[in-house]
Amino acid sequence: MIGTLSEILEQSLxxxxxxxxxxxxxxxxxxxxxxxxxxxxxxVRAAFLRLTKTAWLDRFVVESGLSSLFGRNRPLETAPxxxxxxxxxxLLVGLLTGLNAFNxxxxxKMVEAVVFLLPKLAAAGLILLAGVWLAQYLARSALIxxxxxxxxxxxxxxxxxxxxxxxxxxVVAADHLNFARTxxxxxxxxxxxxxxxxxxxxxxxxxxEALKRRLAEPAHSGDxxxxxxxxxx
Amino acid sequence: MLTEEARRAxxxxxxxxxxxxxxxxxxxxxxxxxxxxxxxGLAKYFPxxxxxxxxxxxxxxxxxxEAVLKASIEDPRLLLLNTPxxxxxxxxxxxxxxxxxxxxxxxxxxxxxxLGASACAVxxxxxxxxxxxxxxxxxxxxxxxxxxxxxxxxxxxxxxGTITNSIVYPLTRALYGLRVRQPIGGDFGIARRLxxxxxxxxxxxxxxxxYGIDIWMTTIAIAEGYQVCQSFLGAKLHxxxxxxxxxxxxxxxxxxxVFTLMREYEHVWRKVxxxxxxxxxxxxxxxxxxxxxxxxxxxxxxxxxxxxxxxEIWSLALEKSNxxxxxxxxxxxxxxxxxxxxxxxxxxRIVMDFACAHRRMPVERTHLLRSLTPLYLGRVASFVMETExxxxxxxxxxxxxxxxxxxxxxxxxxxxxxSVGKSQxxxxxxxxxxxxx
Numbered sequence: 001m002i003g004t005l006s007e008i009l010e011q012s013l014x015x016x017x018x019x020x021x022x023x024x025x026x027x028x029x030x031x032x033x034x035x036x037x038x039x040x041x042x043x044v045r046a047a048f049l050r051l052t053k054t055a056w057l058d059r060f061v062v063e064s065g066l067s068s069l070f071g072r073n074r075p076l077e078t079a080p081x082x083x084x085x086x087x088x089x090x091l092l093v094g095l096l097t098g099l100n101a102f103n104x105x106x107x108x109k110m111v112e113a114v115v116f117l118l119p120k121l122a123a124a125g126l127i128l129l130a131g132v133w134l135a136q137y138l139a140r141s142a143l144i145x146x147x148x149x150x151x152x153x154x155x156x157x158x159x160x161x162x163x164x165x166x167x168x169x170x171v172v173a174a175d176h177l178n179f180a181r182t183x184x185x186x187x188x189x190x191x192x193x194x195x196x197x198x199x200x201x202x203x204x205x206x207x208x209e210a211l212k213r214r215l216a217e218p219a220h221s222g223d224x225x226x227x228x229x230x231x232x233x
Numbered sequence: 234m235l236t237e238e239a240r241r242a243x244x245x246x247x248x249x250x251x252x253x254x255x256x257x258x259x260x261x262x263x264x265x266x267x268x269x270x271x272x273x274g275l276a277k278y279f280p281x282x283x284x285x286x287x288x289x290x291x292x293x294x295x296x297x298x299e300a301v302l303k304a305s306i307e308d309p310r311l312l313l314l315n316t317p318x319x320x321x322x323x324x325x326x327x328x329x330x331x332x333x334x335x336x337x338x339x340x341x342x343x344x345x346x347x348l349g350a351s352a353c354a355v356x357x358x359x360x361x362x363x364x365x366x367x368x369x370x371x372x373x374x375x376x377x378x379x380x381x382x383x384x385x386x387x388x389x390x391x392x393x394g395t396i397t398n399s400i401v402y403p404l405t406r407a408l409y410g411l412r413v414r415q416p417i418g419g420d421f422g423i424a425r426r427l428x429x430x431x432x433x434x435x436x437x438x439x440x441x442x443x444y445g446i447d448i449w450m451t452t453i454a455i456a457e458g459y460q461v462c463q464s465f466l467g468a469k470l471h472x473x474x475x476x477x478x479x480x481x482x483x484x485x486x487x488x489x490x491v492f493t494l495m496r497e498y499e500h501v502w503r504k505v506x507x508x509x510x511x512x513x514x515x516x517x518x519x520x521x522x523x524x525x526x527x528x529x530x531x532x533x534x535x536x537x538x539x540x541x542x543x544x545e546i547w548s549l550a551l552e553k554s555n556x557x558x559x560x561x562x563x564x565x566x567x568x569x570x571x572x573x574x575x576x577x578x579x580x581x582r583i584v585m586d587f588a589c590a591h592r593r594m595p596v597e598r599t600h601l602l603r604s605l606t607p608l609y610l611g612r613v614a615s616f617v618m619e620t621e622x623x624x625x626x627x628x629x630x631x632x633x634x635x636x637x638x639x640x641x642x643x644x645x646x647x648x649x650x651x652s653v654g655k656s657q658x659x660x661x662x663x664x665x666x667x668x669x670x
Contacts, residue, residue: 062593062594063593063594063595063596064596065594065596065597137596137600140546140600141599141600141603143542143543143546144543144546144600144603144604145603146542147538147539147542147543147604147607148480148481148603148606148607150535150538154538154542155542
């Protein structure tokens with residue numbers, strides 16, 4: 001009995017020792033790698049902030065309109081942003097290298113998945129960024145046009161344009177990531193179809209008479225008061 | 234640059250000393266009178282010189298080209314001429330390229346070059362007040378006094394030409410230091426060496442092709458040191474602009490051209506302080522003018538709507554204190570729609586802020602220029618209220634004050650201009666003003 005007990009205990013301790021022998025060194029290695037990555041990331045970030053001149057990037061961000069996209073009341077400071085991206089990239093590389101130290105099927109799969117997904121995530125992010133930029137640009141165009149044409153609710157017109165473009169960007173990004181592809185596509189078709197239908201019904205019911213009047217009196221807009229606004233060149 | 238038709242016409246004519254160019258688009262109602270006046274002017278004042286009148290048409294569908302070719306002086310004896318006359322040729326040709334006045338001018342200048350013309354004058358096709366003397370006044374300073382560019386000087390109704398009066402004249406004068414009163418007048422005399430210079434430039438496919446052409450020509454003439462003078466032409470009475478024309482687009486093209494040229498000629502205007510008068514030819518006299526109707530209420534409403542809806546975009550351009558001052562003006566306009574003012578110095582700084590933003594943010598240029606429309610209408614409304622009871626000479630004094638405000642604001646412009654590319658001034662957070670229209 002005592003022999004069996006000691007045997008089990010011995011085996012258990014042996015397994016623990018084996019497990020420890022198998023996992024503790026890689027764990028320690030992973031920790032060392034991660035801490036080293038963190039140190040490198042911190043140093044690189046500090047060095048980047050101190051040494052790199054990003055005036056050209058600041059200028060690009062202002063000139064391209066990206067500045068007003070992120071914070072319209074304050075110009076975007078690119079140096080901390082770029083430094084932050086570098087910092088997190090180094091940390092991510094450290095984390096993946098650390099995970100790789102375990103050399104197990106699970107960790108290898110995890111690392112592979114992240115490495116495989118990362119470029120796709122970056123591309124999707126860029127698609128979203130471009131979409132938001134375009135949405136902002138076109139929404140502004142629509143807003144100015146609506147104000148200058150004296151249309152009612154110019155902000156709503158601009159918001160509709162913005163939402164539509166951002167939505168398209170989200171659909172494209174989701175499609176790129178192969179994420180809920182059918183859901184987004186169906187939603188997109190529903191929204192666009194709904195808008196077209198609503199527009200047609202509105203035009204058919206409400207604007208029909210106005211349109212008829214407008215077409216019947218083509219010369220009206222050039223007369224009287226209308227002229228006074230633009231006859232100043 | 235020249236169409237096949239134009240080449241054939243040049244080959245036939247071979248030579249012309251003077252070219253009169255008339256750009257047109259659906260001007261059948263007035264162009265006959267303009268052509269007759271030009272013909273009479275050439276016959277009366279330059280009988281011994283060969284000349285040609287070229288109508289450069291943008292695809293009119295109202296019989297403009299037929300009206301040009303049909304136009305003739307019914308009775309030459311009316312001109313009281315004894316000397317033998319060289320015939321004045323008339324051509325009406327469509328131009329190619331971007332539709333607009335600038336493209337029409339380009340073809341006229343190209344033909345003038347091919348014909349070896351010494352002087353070229355361009356006049357608008359919608360003029361009702363043109364007389365044969367205009368040809369003399371636009372061409373003679375070029376042929377006999379050595380000037381390269383003759384700008385028009387008219388009497389206009391106090392509410393006519395408000396883009397000129399409120400933006401283009403004060404800004405051009407403050408920048409380049411010459412008091413050319415009608416820089417976008419539309420009727421100019423140009424010497425050969427200057428129109429050759431225009432033709433060799435490569436920015437014809439920009440706003441220059443449209444309404445930007447007038448200020449482009451004037452600015453190049455001034456900034457590149459050509460000899461510039463003005464001729465007093467009397468009253469400028471013209472048909473209303475094409476009703477389909479869009480004020481915002483016109484403002485964008487004209488002001489956009491001024492701002493674009495500011496970048497090119499920075500080395501010129503930086504050094505200029507104050508302004509000096511320009512030689513003026515012609516006998517000045519007072520004339521009766523057509524009243525120009527204005528709708529104050531609509532302009533004020535457009536201004537307030539602009540502030541309410543577009544201040545986020547304005548804040549990209551305007552310096553914080555200017556945006557705050559503008560907010561105060563809007564409050565005033567809301568409380569007292571018939572008694573508010575947009576002060577000269579504030580208006581000058583606003584225009585200069587937009588010029589700097591136009592340089593700083595290429596992507597936002599279109600937005601900035603198009604968002605200027607409500608501000609411009611606000612300035613016009615303020616000007617109309619202020620000058621409601623003034624006579625013409627008093628209004629001219631008032632415009633002079635505005636020009637001085639622009640000149641006084643030039644150090645501000647330089648400071649803002651130089652800050653571009655160094656440290657960006659934070660765009661202002663607009664003051665929370667509730668504006669109801």
